[in-house]
């Protein structure tokens with residue numbers, strides 16, 4: 001069953017455009033020039049119950065706009081969004097009960113209250129029965145190991161402790177969908193790992209549908225099989241994370257291990273990715289790979305050779321820096337058909 005259906009959604013913002021200079025700034029107080037920003041353009045996809053999906057893209061790609069549209073915070077300019085059977089912008093209480101939101105850069109915890117006081121407030125807001133609240137509270141605080149900070153004012157908590165409490169606040173009412181916008185931002189590696197493994201364990205067990213926005217690819221790798229890549233407001237790619245490596249077919253990585261130290265005479269071709277005493281990894285255009293391979297193996301003493309998959313990070317860099325070329329489908333391969 002689909003929990004989220006986004007059907008040909010576009011969102012345009014109108015914003016004031018001011019020209020440079022004092023005179024133009026003054027003039028714009030009276031005569032306003034507006035420009036339209038296409039933050040989302042014809043975006044369609046659907047998610048099934050329990051799917052964990054990574055939403056990635058460069059700055060300004062439209063990720064936050066999409067999350068806000070799904071939460072009902074903004075109206076789409078065109079198209080429809082359905083979350084279960086709800087239209088998010090109707091903001092029905094029954095809809096709000098189904099979603100949890102964590103925005104890494106914004107607090108939902110009250111700064112001067114302790115976490116437990118905010119959790120009690122959430123109990124009131126979401127009308128959570130006492131017994132249900134106690135069970136969720138125990139389970140979440142134990143899993144995230146925050147029992148020792150529950151009565152400390154939020155302003156005195158570390159970033160990691162605060163983020164764990166943010167997660168608890170968003171899950172106490174047992175939502176079926178969780179929107180996570182940069183949940184590990186600014187955390188040290190150990191705290192990032194703890195939050196990731198908690199999310200994996202908890203969300204898989206409870207079959208919670210998760211949309212995760214993160215600039216840390218480790219989060220996406222660990223938690224999401226499927227990724228939605230946004231670029232300039234369009235859904236550029238929708239498919240398995242592993243499949244994006246085959247997205248770039250125009251170059252390859254070749255790894256050579258030489259019998260002796262790499263000779264100075266060697267032509268390093270397109271690009272050296274890694275070079276050590278006896279090891280060389282080069283990035284070559286796929287069309288030239290065979291010729292390069294033949295040349296190196298015939299001219300030099302190579303003891304080992306392999307073709308390597310292009311790291312996901314490099315594929316993304318390539319996608320983000322390329323001029324827009326939309327591949328809007330379930331998977332790159334499906335999209336092209």
Ligand SMILES: Nc1ncnc2c1ncn2[C@@H]1O[C@H](COP(=O)(O)OP(=O)(O)OP(=O)(O)O)[C@@H](O)[C@H]1O
Nearest residue numbers: 013014015037039058059060061062063064065066
């Ligand atoms: N309230 C707004 N009014 C006008 N333009 C906006 C508004 N909010 C966002 N935009 C514009 O819409 C585009 C998409 O912005 P959005 O915040 O959705 O991108 P994003 O992918 O979340 O970026 P980031 O990774 O930097 O958070 C950007 O060009 C942004 O300047």
